[in-house]
Amino acid sequence: MLCSFHSSLRLHPLKTHKPLTIICSSQPKPPPPPKKRAAADGRRPSPRFGKKHGASRRSVLKKTFKQEQVSFTTPISDDPIVGIIGGGMAGLACALFLEKRGVRSTVFDTGIHGLGGRLGTRVVDPQPLIFDHAAQFFTASDPQFVGLVQGWLKQGLVQEWQGAVGELEVGGNFVPLPSSSPRYIGVNGMRPVADSLLSQARMINVERPCWISKLEPFNGMWHLSENGKPYGKFDAIVIAHNGKCANRLLASSGLPLVYGQMKRLELSSIWALLAAFEDPLQMPFEGAFVKGVDSISWMANNTTKLQGSQSKGPHCWTFLSTAAYGKRNKVPQENIPTATAEKVKAGMLSGVEDALGLPKGSLQSPFYTRIQLWGAALPTNTPGVPCIFDPLGRAGICGDWLLGSNVESAALSGIALANHIADYFQSSGDRPEEFAVGLRNEFQNHKGHDIGQFPGMESETQTATEQAYELTT
Numbered sequence: 001m002l003c004s005f006h007s008s009l010r011l012h013p014l015k016t017h018k019p020l021t022i023i024c025s026s027q028p029k030p031p032p033p034p035k036k037r038a039a040a041d042g043r044r045p046s047p048r049f050g051k052k053h054g055a056s057r058r059s060v061l062k063k064t065f066k067q068e069q070v071s072f073t074t075p076i077s078d079d080p081i082v083g084i085i086g087g088g089m090a091g092l093a094c095a096l097f098l099e100k101r102g103v104r105s106t107v108f109d110t111g112i113h114g115l116g117g118r119l120g121t122r123v124v125d126p127q128p129l130i131f132d133h134a135a136q137f138f139t140a141s142d143p144q145f146v147g148l149v150q151g152w153l154k155q156g157l158v159q160e161w162q163g164a165v166g167e168l169e170v171g172g173n174f175v176p177l178p179s180s181s182p183r184y185i186g187v188n189g190m191r192p193v194a195d196s197l198l199s200q201a202r203m204i205n206v207e208r209p210c211w212i213s214k215l216e217p218f219n220g221m222w223h224l225s226e227n228g229k230p231y232g233k234f235d236a237i238v239i240a241h242n243g244k245c246a247n248r249l250l251a252s253s254g255l256p257l258v259y260g261q262m263k264r265l266e267l268s269s270i271w272a273l274l275a276a277f278e279d280p281l282q283m284p285f286e287g288a289f290v291k292g293v294d295s296i297s298w299m300a301n302n303t304t305k306l307q308g309s310q311s312k313g314p315h316c317w318t319f320l321s322t323a324a325y326g327k328r329n330k331v332p333q334e335n336i337p338t339a340t341a342e343k344v345k346a347g348m349l350s351g352v353e354d355a356l357g358l359p360k361g362s363l364q365s366p367f368y369t370r371i372q373l374w375g376a377a378l379p380t381n382t383p384g385v386p387c388i389f390d391p392l393g394r395a396g397i398c399g400d401w402l403l404g405s406n407v408e409s410a411a412l413s414g415i416a417l418a419n420h421i422a423d424y425f426q427s428s429g430d431r432p433e434e435f436a437v438g439l440r441n442e443f444q445n446h447k448g449h450d451i452g453q454f455p456g457m458e459s460e461t462q463t464a465t466e467q468a469y470e471l472t473t
């Protein structure tokens with residue numbers, strides 16, 4: 001269940017950590033003891049770097065869990081700036097709500113074609129063919145998110161999806177889901193929504209494409225860089241992405257508790273098959289959650305979804321696999337072997353026939369296909385807190401996984417962290433113990449469709465066990 005919250009949120013019991021601590025301030029430091037190499041950021045070198053011989057993966061992991069805690073003691077500047085690493089819905093919402101509170105930020109994102117992360121839309125020229133290839137639609141249940149979506153509706157960024165959406169049983173039995181809870185889609189697909197969110201922003205800078213590969217605390221600020229290229233210094237940082245990339249980034253950052261929570265996150269893998277057909281497939285629906293088929297969990301007609309049922313020209317379908325099929329056929333997503341791609345494509349097209357109750361081999365051949373693996377697709381467990389914040393290290397995490405597995409959770413998490421950081425800045429950083437959030441929470445598995453949670457629809461699920469929060473405004 002999603003919880004609503006206002007300008008700040010405190011989680012009880014509040015505990016600060018007591019690991020080894022590196023003080024990071026602008027005060028001059030005593031020179032390092034002789035014969036010990038000082039790290040570039042002024043920190044004491046980790047014993048791991050003193051070892052002459054390589055260590056097994058297991059022992060390296062153990063040691064990285066024991067990384068030293070950064071502790072900033074410098075006063076917060078009058079005009080602080082936050083570095084947000086990740087320009088998906090969570091990072092963008094965080095930047096927007098920091099701006100509302102008068103705090104500047106820079107959003108870093110790897111996206112080559114645009115912002116948005118898993119709000120992904122692929123456009124294939126010259127026709128063009130348009131496919132939403134991750135998030136398909138979203139629902140809004142929390143009043144704060146509902147308010148945000150109303151604004152996007154007014155700006156013409158999103159619209160209600162009026163087409164039939166339901167459940168498709170193996171064999172072709174389609175049952176529409178009630179449309180009591182509105183379903184939203186981007187007017188031109190999901191990615192343009194993300195790309196437009198910051199268009200009015202005055203205090204947000206965007207760096208894209210940019211892959212932040214290092215975080216270094218130095219002289220009271222976080223220094224961010226991409227393979228040695230500096231990208232500025234920040235009073236606080238936000239990790240708005242997850243998966244292996246975040247684990248690598250945090251492994252030697254000086255944020256052991258933040259890293260520890262990130263490492264507990266588990267993610268599913270989902271294959272996406274994009275397919276364009278010359279002729280309509282003549283389905284009684286535009287989107288369907290598929291039941292009882294091993295290789296397919298969802299299928300949607302992007303053409304009718306985005307252009308209406310009268311649209312002419314080829315029909316662009318997105319087929320998404322089940323998480324079980326994704327796990328069984330997992331390969332490195334950046335380097336999919338051709339044989340695997342062919343096997344998965346055949347397996348998914350065959351699954352489409354099973355779902356629709358069509359004889360084998362009778363499905364019209366698509367004239368365009370593209371296969372993609374979302375290796376870190378959806379979170380399967382959660383600490384059930386809106387955000388994580390380490391006040392000593394002046395670093396936080398936001399993302400869908402903290403509250404659930406959908407676009408709404410990502411936005412709410414970003415908003416929560418923005419308000420929390422703004423409150424922390426207002427406190428001048430004097431009482432860090434009051435601002436620790438989510439650093440030790442246990443994780444619970446959460447349920448949902450393989451492609452997320454959709455409150456208000458039949459298969460609505462709840463996130464982890466409710467947590468005890470104290471809400472303050």
Ligand SMILES: Cc1cc2nc3c(=O)[nH]c(=O)nc-3n(C[C@H](O)[C@H](O)[C@H](O)COP(=O)(O)OP(=O)(O)OC[C@H]3O[C@@H](n4cnc5c(N)ncnc54)[C@H](O)[C@@H]3O)c2cc1C
Nearest residue numbers: 086088089090110117118134135136137212241400406407
């Ligand atoms: C196949 C699939 C289908 C889905 N369908 C739905 C759906 O229908 N409805 C729904 O509500 N939700 C759906 N979801 C879930 C939804 O897409 C996510 O919950 C939401 O978009 C997550 O947003 P986020 O900001 O937390 O993370 P992300 O969108 O993953 O954003 C993280 C961003 O950080 C960037 N990044 C990573 N590392 C770095 C770095 N080192 N430096 C700079 N940038 C970096 C990434 O490139 C990415 O852009 C689906 C997800 C998938 C995979």
